[in-house]
Amino acid sequence: MSIIIDKRTKVIVQGITGRDGSFHAEQMKKYGTHVVGGVTPGKGGQKINGIPIFNSMAEAVAATKANTSVIYVPPPFAIDAIYEAADAGIKLIVCITEGVPANDMMPVYHYLKHRGIRLIGPNCPGLISPGKSKVGIMPGTIVKNGPIGVVSRSGTLTYEAIWALTSAGLGQTTCIGIGGDQIIGTNFIDTLQMFEADSSTKAVVMIGEIGGSDEEEAAKFVKKHMTKPVVGFIAGRSAPPGKRMGHAGAIISGGSGTAEEKVKALNGAGIPVAASPTELPTLIKAALDAKKKKVVKGKSKTKDAAKKAKPKAKSKSKPKSKPKAKAKKTAAKPKKATKPGKTAKKKSK
């Protein structure tokens, strides 16, 4: 399985006639994503690469029943595009655009939150569930279906990590770039929660960088709530303070948000941190092996926890029409994935 996007994802491309929009609409379509339409005001009724163009999101959603939008419009228009998608009834908005003013993003964040709409980005590469769907700009050639969830604040660094995993035979359930800006719609904790609930995901790679304290918060979350192993990487260990390192959010300000603090927080939560992205597969394999051993040792204790984990996974990510055999398989999976030691700890608290 996967998180957030899958075969049922139906995408409208906002800004489909632009240079990036048209190129990536085609790439997504080639990958197998259901790209059901695009929006460029004034070009409604035309087609581009066989994809129908609409004048507005409202029109596009009414005609196609799309549930997702991906935004490639330039920064001055990106905020409006997000509001338009939200008001048209879209439930998942992926904003690729880099350069959106942070002050504009603050009201957007709260507006969407109140309405239960998920935003990924801005300033992100989007996401991909290998073999199912790709929304954004990640190259489809480097991913492979498998058991690892990947979440990152970066773009090409994520590709580097994914490629290292794929080359080592470790495929992915879903890879998400959450964006390099200060104010982003979806953070590490949101995605970790979903990976924890997704029965196919066996371990998670989390790629952070300097600036803010999202990694520290995520570390606390992992320690408290995750049964699946998480392995990390933090970019910016050699970055000087007070300088914006490309990403708007990658800045050490007032002495906080350093890589050192983040690595410390992750290690403190039992998350091994790779020195190089190429080290990630080794760490993941080691974490999975360690986990297997623990599960074998504590087998008798896992039943309870597995029962608890089961309904969660079911309600969140399983389609109703799933064949029986498969349902059995997924039901059995959380047993393996539940760490008996941790559950016991939680209970005693």
Next chain:
Amino acid sequence: MKIHEYQAKEIFAAHGIPVPQGEVAENVADAVAIAEKYGRPVMVKSQVHVGGRGKAGGVQFAENVEAARVWAQKILGMDIKGLKVNKVLITEAVDIVTEAYVGIIIDRASKAPVIMVSAAGGIDIEEVAAKTPEKIHKLAVDPILGLKAYQARELASKLYRDIGLIRQAADIIMKLYKVFWAVDASLVEINPLITTPDGKVLAIDAKLNIDDNGLYRHKEIEAMRDLDAEEPSEVAAREGDLSFVKLSGNIGCIVNGAGLAMATMDLVKYYGGDPANFLDIGGSSNPQKVLTAMRIILSDSNVRAILINIFGGITRCDDVANGIVMAYEELKPEVPIVVRLTGTNEKEALKILKKVDLESGETLDQVVKKAIELSEKEYHQVGGAV
């Protein structure tokens, strides 16, 4: 983007925030003329983009015109934390009864502007936050609803007891919140906000950082940019649409993507080298950008080797390779160059690169180690010749 105190005060004044009158001078004669015009004691304040100006001796009180001349002479040209002072602000000196702090930041956790006030102003607020956090009062403002007058009053009442002072401070906080939105600020700060013996509340310092992403709609602020206060190579990079930060090492780095650029620098350091810069050529693979990047890096005389690391997604490796060849022909670099191009159109890229003499590798770790090795070799040769 940072702007100077005098520029921030101009913006404050335009929004009705009371500030003492003042003017900026770039030479001693102008500074003296301003002090003469005011005909009363003044402050001579260095205008540099760094905190701790006072502690460094860059802010001085001048009782009379002669003292203003002496201080302007001393401060202009002074070095404060590596930055040369090119401008001084001559501003009326005022008598201070109390010093408070008012600031607004973008808070990443609450996704809202957070207003911070403290009666312990006049000193480094980060120090107050670290040692006595209870002295700082915070309010996260709902960015959709905006700041309400009663909220500003409540914050102001953390600073003063006198209702007259509270009203003035609340008014200043409301106006500061307007400034924050009006100029796309990422930080706006009054430290200190003072009271005078005759019961006035006044902003005698001003700090304003602007979100670079908001600059496209503030031409008036872009025009305030002080190019003399910035690293020349960073100015050149910005003009070439590259994301660049100069560092002190000797291995020049050219990478696509900010995260990967940081990770590449980190690995250089991890394997014992020292990066000369952060450089992200961005998502587009325009060969011209590679040429500009090479030119900027080669202008740094510390650089002993260049490491190019490209993970092609949207960026096409063959385009980057063409840029490298262009740079070789035009710039004739003498330092060794190590290249790793992987991803989109990688094979075509390798063919193109055969035209020039450079080292290449397949993995990130490989090329980083290679670049370090070559930088040391080159370094010893140069050292040996001396």
